[in-house]
Amino acid sequence: MLPAPHQALEPRDLPVPEAGPGQVLLRVLACGVCRTDLHIVDAELARPKLPLVLGHQIVGETEDGRRLGVPWLGWTCGRCRYCISGRENLCDFARFTGYDLDGGYAEYAVADERFCFPIPEGYSDVDAAPLLCAGLIGYRSLRLAGDAERLGLYGFGASAHIVAQVARHQGRRLFGFVRRGDEAARAFALELGCEWAGASDELPPEELDAAILFAPAGELVPAALHALAKGGTVVCAGIHMSDIPSFPYELLWEERVIRSVANLTRVDGDEFLALVPEVPVRTQVEVFPLEQANDALERLRHGGIRGAAVLQP
Ligand SMILES: [Zn+2]
Numbered sequence: 001m002l003p004a005p006h007q008a009l010e011p012r013d014l015p016v017p018e019a020g021p022g023q024v025l026l027r028v029l030a031c032g033v034c035r036t037d038l039h040i041v042d043a044e045l046a047r048p049k050l051p052l053v054l055g056h057q058i059v060g061e062t063e064d065g066r067r068l069g070v071p072w073l074g075w076t077c078g079r080c081r082y083c084i085s086g087r088e089n090l091c092d093f094a095r096f097t098g099y100d101l102d103g104g105y106a107e108y109a110v111a112d113e114r115f116c117f118p119i120p121e122g123y124s125d126v127d128a129a130p131l132l133c134a135g136l137i138g139y140r141s142l143r144l145a146g147d148a149e150r151l152g153l154y155g156f157g158a159s160a161h162i163v164a165q166v167a168r169h170q171g172r173r174l175f176g177f178v179r180r181g182d183e184a185a186r187a188f189a190l191e192l193g194c195e196w197a198g199a200s201d202e203l204p205p206e207e208l209d210a211a212i213l214f215a216p217a218g219e220l221v222p223a224a225l226h227a228l229a230k231g232g233t234v235v236c237a238g239i240h241m242s243d244i245p246s247f248p249y250e251l252l253w254e255e256r257v258i259r260s261v262a263n264l265t266r267v268d269g270d271e272f273l274a275l276v277p278e279v280p281v282r283t284q285v286e287v288f289p290l291e292q293a294n295d296a297l298e299r300l301r302h303g304g305i306r307g308a309a310v311l312q313p
C-alpha cells in the first residue's frame with residue numbers, strides 16, 4: 001500500500017474487501033506494474049486516493065471460478081457528454097483502478113464487473129497481466145496513429161513490446177528508438193520486428209508516417225516531429241510527460257499532428273483482447289513476488305525490465 005506520495009510501498013494486513021452492487025470480488029492471480037504507478041508514487045499525478053493500493057493490470061479469479069482482467073478504467077458515469085458519445089475514456093467523473101480505487105498490488109480486489117474483461121484462453125496469469133494496460137493503451141495509441149505504414153516506437157518497454165507485435169501483424173514497418181547506449185533495448189527492438197533501431201535523437205533511415213512515444217520525456221516530441229513525413233502524427237501514449245521544449249513551427253508545418261492518448265474505452269479492450277490470440281501476442285514478463293513490489297518499481301524506473309514487470313501474490 002502507498003501511504004503517501006514519495007514513499008515506499010508498505011505491506012499491510014487488510015480485510016478482504018467486500019463487493020458492492022455490480023462489483024465482483026477477485027482473488028488476485030497476477031498484477032502488472034505500469035509506469036503510471038511510478039508517476040503516482042512520484043506525485044506526478046495530482047489526486048490519488050490515499051493510502052492507496054496501486055495496480056491496474058489485474059488478473060483475478062471470481063468466486064465462481066472465472067478469470068477476469070481489471071484495467072485502468074474502473075468506473076464511468078454513463079451520462080456525461082463524453083460517455084454518451086462513445087468516449088467514456090474521457091468521462092468527467094471516471095474512476096481509475098489503482099488511483100481512485102484500490103488496485104491489484106494485493107491478494108484480493110473488488111471491481112465493477114461491467115469494466116472487467118474475460119482473459120483470453122491460452123495465456124497464463126502473468127503473461128496476460130501486461131495486456132491490460134501496456135497492451136490495451138498501446139493498442140489505442142496504435143489505432144490513433146492511423147494507417148501509418150512506417151511507424152516509429154520511442155521507448156521499448158512493456159507497451160512497445162506488445163504494440164510491435166500487433167503492428168507487424170497489421171503489416172506495418174517498424175523503427176525502434178531507445179535510450180542512447182542501451183544496447184539491450186536496441187537488440188530487443190530488433191528482435192521484436194523493427195527493421196531499424198537506434199537512439200531516440202537519431203533520425204531513422206526513412207521518414208515516419210507516425211510515431212508513438214511511450215517514454216515520458218518531453219524532448220522526444222520535437223525529436224519525433226523531426227523524423228515525421230508530411231501529414232504524420234506523433235502520438236503521446238503516456239499519462240504524464242516532462243515539459244516539451246519549444247520548437248520551430250516548421251517542425252509541425254505540413255499537417256503534422258501531435259496528440260495524446262487518454263485511458264481506454266471498453267470497446268478498445270474488447271477489440272484488443274480479441275486480436276491478441278490472432279496475432280498471437282507473446283508477452284515477455286519478469287515476475288516478482290508481491291512483497292518485492294518496491295524492487296519491481298525501482299527496476300522499472302531505471303529501465304531494467306525486459307518486457308513487462310508483473311507481481312504475483
Ligand atoms: Zn498503466
Ligand SMILES: [Zn+2]
Nearest residue numbers: 077080083091
Ligand atoms: Zn461520464
